[in-house]
Amino acid sequence: MNGRPILTAAETRAAEAAVFATGVTVEQAMEAAGGVVAEAAWRHAGRVPTLVLCGPGNNGGDGYVIARLLKARGLKVRVAASGEPKTDAARAMRARWDGPVEPLADVAPAPLLIDALFGTGLARPLDPAIAAPLERLAKAARLRIAVDLPSGVGTDDGALLGPGIAYEMTVALAVLKPAHRLQPAAALMGRLVLGDIDIPGASKLVEIARPHLPAPGPADHKYTRGHVVVAEGAMPGAALLSAMAAQRGGAGYVTLAGRATGQGGPAAIVRRDAPLGEILADDRVGVALVGPGLGRDAAARALLDVALAAGRPLVLDADALVLLAGSGALSGMPILTPHEGEFTKLFGELPGSRIDRARAAAERSRAVVVLKGPDTVVAAPDGRAAIAAPAPGWLATAGTGDVLAGLIAANRARGLDPFDAACAGVWLHGYAARLAGAGLIADDLIAHLPRALEACL
Ligand SMILES: NC(=O)C1=CN([C@@H]2O[C@H](COP(=O)(O)OP(=O)(O)OC[C@H]3O[C@@H](n4cnc5c(N)ncnc54)[C@H](O)[C@@H]3O)[C@@H](O)[C@H]2O)[C@@H](O)CC1
Numbered sequence: 343m344n345g346r347p348i349l350t351a352a353e354t355r356a357a358e359a360a361v362f363a364t365g366v367t368v369e370q371a372m373e374a375a376g377g378v379v380a381e382a383a384w385r386h387a388g389r390v391p392t393l394v395l396c397g398p399g400n401n402g403g404d405g406y407v408i409a410r411l412l413k414a415r416g417l418k419v420r421v422a423a424s425g426e427p428k429t430d431a432a433r434a435m436r437a438r439w440d441g442p443v444e445p446l447a448d449v450a451p452a453p454l455l456i457d458a459l460f461g462t463g464l465a466r467p468l469d470p471a472i473a474a475p476l477e478r479l480a481k482a483a484r485l486r487i488a489v490d491l492p493s494g495v496g497t498d499d500g501a502l503l504g505p506g507i508a509y510e511m512t513v514a515l516a517v518l519k520p521a522h523r524l525q526p527a528a529a530l531m532g533r534l535v536l537g538d539i540d541i542p543g544a545s546k547l548v549e550i551a552r553p554h555l556p557a558p559g560p561a562d563h564k565y566t567r568g569h570v571v572v573a574e575g576a577m578p579g580a581a582l583l584s585a586m587a588a589q590r591g592g593a594g595y596v597t598l599a600g601r602a603t604g605q606g607g608p609a610a611i612v613r614r615d616a617p618l619g620e621i622l623a624d625d626r627v628g629v630a631l632v633g634p635g636l637g638r639d640a641a642a643r644a645l646l647d648v649a650l651a652a653g654r655p656l657v658l659d660a661d662a663l664v665l666l667a668g669s670g671a672l673s674g675m676p677i678l679t680p681h682e683g684e685f686t687k688l689f690g691e692l693p694g695s696r697i698d699r700a701r702a703a704a705e706r707s708r709a710v711v712v713l714k715g716p717d718t719v720v721a722a723p724d725g726r727a728a729i730a731a732p733a734p735g736w737l738a739t740a741g742t743g744d745v746l747a748g749l750i751a752a753n754r755a756r757g758l759d760p761f762d763a764a765c766a767g768v769w770l771h772g773y774a775a776r777l778a779g780a781g782l783i784a785d786d787l788i789a790h791l792p793r794a795l796e797a798c799l
C-alpha cells in the first residue's frame with residue numbers, strides 16, 4: 343500500500359517487540375527516541391530555557407534522555423515529573439539525568455515546554471493533578487513540543503483525554519499513530535515530525551499519499567482516459583459541479599444524463615436526455631456517479647435503481663446514500679462517499695473510532711467507504727484503510743463534496759481500483775484546496791485541479 347504506515351498502540355508495541363527480539367534493547371530504542379526529539383527541539387527552538395515534563399512510563403523515559411541531551415548542548419534545562427519512573431528503561435534514564443527532578447504540581451514554567459508525560463500508553467483520562475499543571479505550564483510557555491503524542495489524547499481514536507493543549511510541534515516516534523491524523527487530536531499536533539528510530543512498521547492503515555497519475559500516452563483516447571456519466575437530478579448545479587470536477591480531474595469524456603433538468607457549464611460536457619439505462623448500457627462507460635443533487639423522490643429512486651442494475655462501476659454520494667439506507671451488501675464494490683450525517687443514516691451508530699466505523703461499514707456494504715470530514719477516512723471491505731492528511735478548513739463550504747465525488751469518479755473511470763481511486767480523489771481534493779487558498783468556493787477547487795494533477799505526474 344502507498345503512504346506512510348499508521349500503527350495503533352498495540353501494533354506499535356508489537357513492532358517494537360519484534361525489534362527487541364533481534365537483540366536491540368529498550369534503552370537503545372529510548373536513547374534513539376530521545377535523540378531525535380532533542381535534535382528536532384534544538385532545530386525548532388534553538389537555545390531556549392527548557393522544562394521537560396516526565397511521566398511514569400517510557401514516554402517519560404524519553405523525556406529524561408531529551409533533558410540530558412539538550413543540557414549537553416548548553417541549554418538551561420529543568421525536569422519535572424509526575425512521579426517515579428515505573429519501567430526499567432525509564433528508571434535507567436532517570437539515573438543518567440544528573441540534575442534535580444522537581445514535583446510537577448508546583449514547578450515554575452519555562453519558555454520551551456517539552457511534554458513527555460504520556461505517549462501510546464495512556465489508558466484513561468488525565469487526572470486533574472496532572473492535567474492542571476500541564477495546562478498551566480503550557481499556557482506560560484512560548485513553545486510547546488509533544489514527545490510522540492500530546493499527553494491526553496487517545497492513541498487509537500484521537501479522542502481528547504486531557505486539556506486539549508495546542509503544540510507547535512509533535513515528534514511522532516518510529517511511526518504515525520491514528521491520533522496524529524484523527525480529530526480532535528490531530529488539530530493539536532502543530533508541525534508533525536516523524537522521528538525515525540529504526541523500528542519498521544507495516545500496516546493495513548496508511549496516510550493517504552500523493553498518487554501517481556501518469557499523463558495520457560500516445561495510445562490513449564477519450565474512452566481509455568475514462569467516460570464518467572453523472573446522473574442529473576432535482577438540483578442540477580450539484581451534478582454539474584461533479585461533472586466539471588471529473589472533467590478537470592482527468593476524465594476523457596463526461597456525460598450528464600438523467601432528468602435533463604440542467605443547463606450551462608462547459609460545452610465539452612455532453613448532455614443527453616436518453617434514458618439513463620440506455621446510456622449506461624454502453625460498455626465504454628467507465629463509471630456512473632449518482633447522488634449529487636439527485637433528490638429523494640420517486641424519480642430519484644428510479645435513477646438510482648437503474649444505476650445499481652447497470653453493472654457499471656459506481657460512485658454513490660449525497661442523496662443516493664440516503665436512499666440506500668437499510669440496504670445490505672452491494673454488488674460490484676461501489677464507492678460510497680458519506681459525511682457523518684449520511685454515514686449514520688446509512689449504517690446507524692457504529693462503535694469505535696472513525697477508522698473502525700469506516701471499516702465495519704465497508705465490510706457490511708462490500709463497498710469502499712469514504713467517510714468524509716476534517717479527517718477523511720477511506721476503507722475497503724478487505725480491511726485496507728487510509729486517513730487523509732489535514733486539508734484546509736476552507737473546504738467546509740457548499741459543493742466541495744460534489745467536487746470530491748466527481749474527482750473520485752474520474753479516477754475510477756481511468757481504471758484505478760475503487761480504494762485507490764477514492765484515495766487519489768481525496769488527495770487531489772485536499773491539494774487543490776491548498777492551492778485555492780483562503781476563502782475558496784467549490785468552483786475554485788475545480789479551477790485548481792489541473793495544477794493538482796500536474797503534481798501527480
Ligand atoms: N515506539 C517506539 O518504538 C518507542 C517508544 N518509546 C516511548 O514509549 C512510549 C510508550 O511507553 P509506555 O508504554 O510506557 O506508555 P506511556 O509512557 O505513554 O505511559 C504508560 C504509563 O502511564 C500510566 N498511565 C496510563 N494512563 C494514565 C493516566 N491517565 N494517568 C496516570 N497514569 C497513567 C501507565 O500505568 C504506565 O505506567 C511511546 O509513546 C514513546 O514515547 C521509546 O521510549 C522507545 C521506542
Ligand SMILES: [K+]
Nearest residue numbers: 457460489491
Ligand atoms: K507526550
